[in-house]
Amino acid sequence: MRRAKLLARLALRNVRRQTRRSILTASAMVLGVAVLVFSRALGDGAHEDWIDQGVRLGKGHIAIQHPRFQQSRHLDDRLTPRALALAERALAEPDIAARVTAVAPRLEIQGLANSATGAIPVFVTGVDPEIEAGFSKLGDRVVEGRYLEDGDRLHAFVGQRLAERLDLELDSRLVLTGQDATGEIAGQFVRVVGIFRTGLPEADEGIVHIPLRTAQEWLQVGGAVTTLAVLVASGWDMPAVLDDLDAALAEDASEVAALGWREAMPELDAAIRIDDYGDYLFHLILFVIVGLAIVNTVLMSVLYRTREFGVLRALGLTKGETAGVVFGEGVLLTLVSGLLGMVVGFAFTWVFFRNGLDYSGLLDSEFTISGILLEPVIVPIFRMVQVFQSLGSIVVIGVLASLYPAYRATRIDVAEAMKFEA
Amino acid sequence: MSEQRVVAVRTDRVWKVFEHDGIAVDAVRDVSLEIQRGEFVVLAGPSGSGKTTLLNLLGGLTAPTRGAVWIDGQELTAMKERQRARLRLERVGFVFQAYNLLPVLTALENAEFSLLLRGVPAEERKRKVQELFQRIGIGGLEDRRPSKLSGGQQQRVAVARAVVGEPALVLADEPTANLDSASSIALLDVMTTLNEDLGTTFVFATHDQRLMERARRLIRLVDGAVESDTRRPSTKGA
Ligand SMILES: Nc1ncnc2c1ncn2[C@@H]1O[C@H](COP(=O)(O)OP(=O)(O)OP(=O)(O)O)[C@@H](O)[C@H]1O
Ligand SMILES: [Mg+2]
Numbered sequence: 001m002r003r004a005k006l007l008a009r010l011a012l013r014n015v016r017r018q019t020r021r022s023i024l025t026a027s028a029m030v031l032g033v034a035v036l037v038f039s040r041a042l043g044d045g046a047h048e049d050w051i052d053q054g055v056r057l058g059k060g061h062i063a064i065q066h067p068r069f070q071q072s073r074h075l076d077d078r079l080t081p082r083a084l085a086l087a088e089r090a091l092a093e094p095d096i097a098a099r100v101t102a103v104a105p106r107l108e109i110q111g112l113a114n115s116a117t118g119a120i121p122v123f124v125t126g127v128d129p130e131i132e133a134g135f136s137k138l139g140d141r142v143v144e145g146r147y148l149e150d151g152d153r154l155h156a157f158v159g160q161r162l163a164e165r166l167d168l169e170l171d172s173r174l175v176l177t178g179q180d181a182t183g184e185i186a187g188q189f190v191r192v193v194g195i196f197r198t199g200l201p202e203a204d205e206g207i208v209h210i211p212l213r214t215a216q217e218w219l220q221v222g223g224a225v226t227t228l229a230v231l232v233a234s235g236w237d238m239p240a241v242l243d244d245l246d247a248a249l250a251e252d253a254s255e256v257a258a259l260g261w262r263e264a265m266p267e268l269d270a271a272i273r274i275d276d277y278g279d280y281l282f283h284l285i286l287f288v289i290v291g292l293a294i295v296n297t298v299l300m301s302v303l304y305r306t307r308e309f310g311v312l313r314a315l316g317l318t319k320g321e322t323a324g325v326v327f328g329e330g331v332l333l334t335l336v337s338g339l340l341g342m343v344v345g346f347a348f349t350w351v352f353f354r355n356g357l358d359y360s361g362l363l364d365s366e367f368t369i370s371g372i373l374l375e376p377v378i379v380p381i382f383r384m385v386q387v388f389q390s391l392g393s394i395v396v397i398g399v400l401a402s403l404y405p406a407y408r409a410t411r412i413d414v415a416e417a418m419k420f421e422a
Numbered sequence: 423m424s425e426q427r428v429v430a431v432r433t434d435r436v437w438k439v440f441e442h443d444g445i446a447v448d449a450v451r452d453v454s455l456e457i458q459r460g461e462f463v464v465l466a467g468p469s470g471s472g473k474t475t476l477l478n479l480l481g482g483l484t485a486p487t488r489g490a491v492w493i494d495g496q497e498l499t500a501m502k503e504r505q506r507a508r509l510r511l512e513r514v515g516f517v518f519q520a521y522n523l524l525p526v527l528t529a530l531e532n533a534e535f536s537l538l539l540r541g542v543p544a545e546e547r548k549r550k551v552q553e554l555f556q557r558i559g560i561g562g563l564e565d566r567r568p569s570k571l572s573g574g575q576q577q578r579v580a581v582a583r584a585v586v587g588e589p590a591l592v593l594a595d596e597p598t599a600n601l602d603s604a605s606s607i608a609l610l611d612v613m614t615t616l617n618e619d620l621g622t623t624f625v626f627a628t629h630d631q632r633l634m635e636r637a638r639r640l641i642r643l644v645d646g647a648v649e650s651d652t653r654r655p656s657t658k659g660a
Contacts, residue, residue: 002538002539002541003539006535006538006539010524010526010527013526013527014526016526017525017526307521307522308524308525311516311518311522311523311524312524313483313507314481314483314510314516314518315510315511315516315535315536315539315583316507316508316509316510316511316512316536316539317507317511317539318503318504318507319503319507320504321507414478414483414484415474415475415478415483415484418478418483418518418522418595419474
């Protein structure tokens with residue numbers, strides 16, 4: 001114990017003695033860790049944003065559907081009344097309900113939008129206007145008119161490109177056609193009540209929202225829906241909620257299933273994973289560079305002080321203990337500067353970017369990821385995980401970068417080290 | 423000073439052979455020595471005669487190629503590195519030619535180093551070191567870093583560090599070589615006094631004529647072998 005304290009004191013004083021070199025290395029570490037923390041916070045923020053926007057425009061964090069619907073997109077694979085009742089019961093379970101923020105019932109079919117000008121294939125979604133307004137937030141992207149409201153009947157909310165291509169204006173009439181529950185092609189008159197623009201061609205041309213009741217009557221499905229889109233309070237809860245829903249729906253697994261967004265939107269999942277790998281690679285490179293800087297400092301200090309280590313050995317320290325001094329110096333240097341880097345990183349991110357990093361200046365066009373138009377602003381997210389990740393990285397770097405110099409210190413030949421050279 | 427003969431260090435036919443580009447150099451050849459507690463021994467000899475190598479063998483810093491070394495009756499070559507380190511800590515003090523203080527520690531911290539490693543309480547360490555500092559004329563310099571001490575003062579701190587734990591022997595390799603003559607004489611006085619008053623065993627390697635004159639036992643080395651080993655009565659006072 002006393003020895004350990006003495007060794008620690010030596011290590012500490014040695015770090016302080018080589019102030020200039022220590023500061024240089026420490027700065028590399030501070031900068032490295034600060035960049036790590038910053039990029040983690042922004043990366044997590046960006047991903048959360050992608051997910052949030054993706055799931056809102058898509059099918060929520062979790063889609064409750066007939067197990068075949070994801071593939072078939074066919075009205076035959078709608079939720080049966082029994083399945084719907086089961087799903088609603090599951091969602092009402094207090095434990096699940098507490099973590100769910102919104103459930104949007106939808107009736108989704110593929111059909112055609114026809115006007116005097118022509119016909120364009122579209123994805124028609126029958127929605128509950130009130131719920132949907134807070135869910136998909138398409139209403140926030142209105143360029144003309146308004147989003148659907150309760151009480152709307154023969155109204156449609158269409159994308160800007162569709163409106164242009166079909167020569168539609170507010171109040172224009174169009175006819176939606178699609179296969180109804182009986183297998184017949186059925187048509188439905190609607191009037192444009194609002195036009196939106198997401199910036200994403202597929203959405204702006206291919207999405208039409210109409211009131212759920214209208215869709216149900218048109219397609220003759222009674223009160224049925226194809227999908228219950230579920231938003232959970234925190235994206236991080238999603239896997240747990242998904243498991244619970246799965247369990248609750250198990251009794252009718254052939255009729256109804258819960259699908260996480262990663263499966264429902266594989267492209268978004270892939271985009272996030274790729275971005276994550278990119279980040280990890282970046283961090284790895286960053287850490288290798290910082291690690292090398294530390295190895296260099298600590299190693300230099302070993303080579304340059306062989307005499308001192310010779311003295312320590314002559315005085316009765318073992319090889320292991322002299323290595324301990326070196327190891328202690330390296331770890332101390334990384335730990336202190338790493339912690340400082342964390343503080344700097346979090347503080348910097350908080351002070352300058354807490355309200356978001358606006359990178360619109362960097363882009364000359366709109367930014368979409370797997371079909372989702374993203375705001376050119378990333379709001380960083382701070383999580384305990386980031387703290388642990390950073391701490392973990394610091395410890396790993398410190399240990400790895402100090403091992404080799406410590407090993408070198410054990411290789412010092414005392415007799416050789418004590419040779420006098422003027 | 424004890425009159426009974428206690429062997430501080432003993433060697434039995436030690437050899438140290440270095441390989442130099444395939445050529446073997448016998449740095450120390452077939453040396454058998456016995457040094458008693460309380461002796462004041464000087465190893466003399468031309469450059470390259472093996473003085474440093476022999477000192478390193480005596481202190482367990484170098485393993486002999488052949489032969490055996492005993493410190494305080496314990497055979498070194500049979501020991502593990504840890505045990506040898508322990509033995510050095512408890513039984514051997516070293517003074518080197520120069521630069522052998524730890525720059526980040528104060529004079530007092532340097533001097534008490536081995537006491538601290540041995541677990542001596544702080545009070546006692548401080549008392550012992552201060553007493554010794556007074557005795558060897560560096561009282562009051564306890565809190566200085568080595569860089570703020572003269573060469574002679576540094577060597578005295580090194581001597582204090584070597585003797586403070588009352589080791590079986592103190593090995594000093596050309597301790598005066600880097601000092602001006604006044605400092606050399608002062609350091610020699612210090613060591614002579616410690617030898618006579620406290621019975622500290624000293625073994626020096628040196629070219630320094632003044633040091634040889636003080637020796638009560640002079641061992642001359644030539645080409646790694648003992649050429650002569652002469653004792654003479656104490657020449658008290660410089
Ligand atoms: N580590 C080593 N490797 C190879 N040869 C060595 C080594 N150390 C010493 N020698 C050789 O051993 C012989 C004795 O060297 P040593 O340093 O013991 O002599 P010395 O008497 O202390 O000399 P000096 O008075 O110059 O200090 C010399 O020939 C030297 O070159
Ligand atoms: Mg020598």
